Amino acid sequence: MADVIDLGEYGDAFRADPHPVYADLRERGPVHRIRPPGSLPDYWSWLVVGHEEVRAALADPRLSKDGRRIGMVFNDEQLIGRHLLGTDPPEHTRLRGLVSRAFTMRRVERLRPRVQEITDDLLDAMLPLGRADLVESLAYPLPITVICELLGVPEMDRAEFRKQSTEVVAPTSSDTSYDAVLRLGEYLTELIEDKRSAGPADDLLSDLIRTTAEDGDRLSPAELRGMAFLLLIAGHETTVNLITNAVHTLLTHPDQLAALRADMSLVDNAIEETLRYEGPVENATFRYAAEPLQIAGVPIAQGDPVMIGLGAADRDGARYPEPHRFDIHRDTRGHVAFGHGIHFCLGAPLARLEARTALRSLLDRAPALTLDGPPGEWLPGMLIRGLRSLPVRW
Secondary structure, eight states, X not given: OOOEEEGGGGTHXXXXXXXXXXXXXXXXXXXXXXXXXXXXXXXXXXXXXXXXXXXXXXXXXXXXXXXGGGTOOOHHHHHTOOOGGGOOTTHHHHHHHHHHHHSOHHHHXXXXXXXXXXXHHHHHHHGGGSEEEHIIIIITHHHHHHHHHHHTOOGGGHHHHHHHHHHHHSOXXXXXXXXXXXXXXXXXXXXXXXXXXXXXXXXXXXXXXXXXXXXXXXXXXXXXXXXXXXXXXXTXXXXXXXXXXXXXXXXXXXXXXXXXXXXXXXXXXXXXXXXXXXXXXXXXXXEEESSOEEETTXXXXXXXXXXXXXXXXXXXXXXXXXXXXOOTXXXXXTOOTXXXXXXXXXXXXXXXXXXXXXXXXXXXXXTTOXXXXXXXXXXXXXXXXXXXXXXXXO
């Protein structure tokens, strides 16, 4: 079997910028056995880093999201409930069908004026100050407000929710991650019961409680909790970092910022290039080989964990010329920042809407926007790619 590459040996440099490491791995082949930073000495996973191989792996039914197929039950499933990221067809097909009945494109489009209103209110509060941490002032409060309003989470609960959700996606330790999942599960159970007893309301969680398929099927209490957990966390953590990464990357590439300011019709291109160049999800959540298989000729044994490198794939020179150059005029089609196949991100249209609105409004209203000192540290772990803070002034 292939030697294990210990990514922890790269130290803080890997956390600050993993792309040179991924580029080196791609030069050596599209699939490697690695140990993630901070892992136990005997732990390892396969990591797929080539664009073509990543797209194929994301759509390969032999790579399972459902731990039960290899005899594993995960903490979030035990404490929260089953959801889209931990299931395979036909269960995944059923869950996604029920959620899609309530979380529609029409619903996202109806949010457009409210997203703009929230953005304007945040900028009204931020801009008179002359300087701010963009994460705290705009990139975080916009998506958390949108997803909490969409799902019907009371405003008073949002600060605590943010604290726990960040611990889930970028844990400081296994104990704190477990506690965060436990607390979120308890909170969501109470929230769902409150909405059941309160009767009909015009929010997504209330709709999910009422949603019924043609055959009478509906989400169980545990499935409701699991879906609420996924929508709340995936619905804001990734968008926080998409907005932050877009602004940080533009401010550190002044030629591209100038090109965007000269032609604001390029704002959608700028968002897509950010997704490709510095997307908010560095690696997809784990899959497990449900049967023996090969990826690019590398044998993967049944039960092996497989990490699929979204950020690595989107910097593959075989797919994108000069992949390490940030270019808002680039044709970014085929990027995998939102995944690929049946697990393609359900919330991609909402994330794009929020990022587009935030970036356009910020640049329109802060023409002298610039960095105000070094950014905060990059988040730990290999799941989420984002900065803890981004000081800016204007």
